[in-house]
Amino acid sequence: MFELKEVALIYETKKQALAALKSTDLKIEKGEEVGIFGPSGSGKSSLLFIMSTLKEPSRGEVKYEGKELTALTPSAKAELRRKEFGFVFQEHFLINHLTVRENILLPLKEKRGARKRLEEITTALGLNELLKRFPYELSLGQSQRVAVARALIAGPKVVFADEPTASLDDENGSRVIELLKSYCSKSGATLILVSHSFEIIGDFRRRLKVENGQVYEVGVNA
């Protein structure tokens, strides 16, 4: 599904060049559950952003289902993100003047027929009572669950999660991870989750460690 060849991300300043991601080769298959961990500033988020088209690599090839992502126009990338990808971040990044319902439906271009899907997801995430609220009327845990619902509403083939539990307590954090894993296992979607903590991704089938911009395979759970 994803194929990265010699992908690197280098920030160049006047004085020096800083490699956020050194030359990386990586393959991720469809339906895989990939956990990426590493210390802060190691380059794990950069790896996720490059795969999700949010960032351009300095060099190398990034292929998604055979298509070269770096060759796509900004509009084509946006279309790809809308159709195929789902995103959850450390902060919920909900839009303040939109209700919970409107925030969740944001990735859908065609809102018709979304009611059933919305009902399924909000029921599964326990958000039915909160649909008419504004984000500032929610707790952190509730906001993150809304963010998860938003990521999953369009039925993405790949879910990217960047530190989704960092601002949550343990209980809420575990709940969010379970929700993402459950969606991916049921739908056959790929889950790529980044965390600074190995504990969070300990039971993921495939685990990658990123350190000083270098990506290492840590092992595969049975």
Added chain:
Amino acid sequence: MLKYMWLYLRRRPGRILVFIFVVALGVSMSLVISSIFLSFGETRSRIAKINESWITVQYLSESGRDESIDNSLIEIFEDVFGLSDVIPVDIAYLGYNLFGSARANFPVYGIKQTEISRMLQESNGYISEGTVFSPGTNEIIVSDSFLKASDVGLDSVYEEESEMASEGLYTVVGSLAGSSVFGLGPSGISRGDGLFGFLVFSEGGFLIAVENELRSRVVGEELSVSIRGPVSSRETLERQYASYYLGVFLTNLFVSLVFIVALTMLNSVSIRERRKEYAILAAIGHSPKNLKIRLFMESLYQGTAGWILGLLAGRAVLSLFEDRFFTPNGLYLGDSTISSICTLFIPFTTIVLSQILIGRHLRRDLVGLLKSSEERLGLLKNRFRNVGLPWLQFPLRSDGYKSLFVNIIAFAALVTVFGSLLSSLTGTVRESGWLFDRRSYIQTSELEKFTLPEEISLKSTSVLPADLLELDVKLMFGATKLFIPVVSAEHSRLLPILGENPVAGTLYVSRGLFDLIVNGSVRGLDYSSMEVLPNLESLAGVLVEDRIKSEGLLVSYDDRNLAGEIRRFASEAGQVEVVDRKTFELKIRAETQFMGLISSIIIYLQFFVVMIIGVVTVTRVILARRSEISIRNILGQSRDEIGLLFFGELVLVLSIGAATGYLLTTLCWQIFRSLFLQGLYVSSIIVPETLYRISLMTVIVLLVGVITARCMISKQDPISIIER
């Protein structure tokens, strides 16, 4: 404190400069507009000033000088005051348009050649151009400002008591320079019926005593003479200036209001965005009073800088205008100290309002203040949880577009009021000339000797003797003249528009004129009965009498080109006046010029403010929604889609604002008109030009807003939200 201000200036130079710029713009605009009013005052005062140098005693006579009045006056001058050097004069008045419909009449003294040097000495004037006039002619020397203003050469002058000007009554042979506006001519320039009298010279203080004593003597001896001197001149000036100062005050008030609204909105935005800063300062021990003083000092510095810049810019513009605009119109630029002081209203009120604004925020507790810095939601958010249309969500649930919305309402209201007043004025003058669209009235003192050439008579549908009534129509601002032909019953059948059997003593009018007369807007009309004729349109009327004086001819024709031929012929025949289509075209230009200028200045001023507010609002809204743009982009919305969202929001805000402003103003106007403007003629407020102007300017603001939004969205990186 200064260090803090310096930090603030470095952090937000753009906002501070915009604030200073808007203050400066308001101050300079205010100064320039009020100077127009003051220039009328100054110019008229130059005319009245002549009476500070001498006393003019004058009387009206239909047959030259009245010996009995002359002897009585000379007796008083010699016996009471011991003055034997009074100068006998005859006086004519020349009028000129100061600008548009504002006029001034100044005296031209018919005087003996030998007395000229004394008059010039008393008035501190000198002959700047031309030769001295010849006795027994109509040659005159007039102030150079008149020559510039009237746009006439040195050989033709209009005695402009009415729009029907008589060309060539006087011949200008030179110009006067000096601080006063007046003219000189040879004795006898006012022949037959005219004004005659004496000029009385004396030392400054004594002149006032002479004027007062003269008044009581004249009353005692029951002489019908009028006296103009320093005392009456001061009274006239004070009265005139009171109205000019009122004009200056109202103009300043109006311009100030426009700018104060804009500046307060900028301030409101700034304070709102700095709530977190104030909360942090409060948390580390700054009292609300201290924070208020900080903001006061900031506003004071910015306001003062803007005020000084505005004054400098305003004065620079005025000096530019003086050469290109005031002097060519015969206007003197008045002392702008009063208008300069009036402009303080803008920074002063803005500073006071900023204190009220910050006070509202500082009343909250510290946590509330910190939290409020994150809130961007409007007062009505709870009412709009179910809004489906994405374009409506942000405008309704937040206060992001509030300033733009309020301004576009104000803008539409202004355009409606001023645009419509202007259209109403223009419309009234145009409507009053309907009857003369295919008719010319030729006035002549010797009708029996006056015959139209055959080529004109043959092309005319009718030529009949007629008189012309000039009537005043009261308008909301000033008045306009209405011309009604008076025809005899005998000849009236030649006018098919009057029907088959016109009745003597009947005033035949259009529906519009009928309403005017019934409302009491038309004065000085005498008739036995009135009848509305469907043939007559706009503000047309014809009075049918048994007998008329036959002072002129009313020529009707189908070919509108004939008007020009008639006018040319009348002009060549000399001493005749013509009222036709062109008369009204000139009237429209002259009478609406001033109103047009003021309307344009105010409309474009407000338009400019809306543009600034529009760009500031769009920039602010986009900056505040950078996260939202990022999120939308991450979730797959392209920049075009996001741009479309902003476009939709702007369209809604601007169109709803413009429509609200227009409809509210129209409604208020109708109520105001029915309550307060009864008896005044106002043609219409709903005019296509108003809608066109509002639409055009709304579209321009929209385009500017959309371009700003598009540029800012294009620069936005989707990942910036996370990296920030």
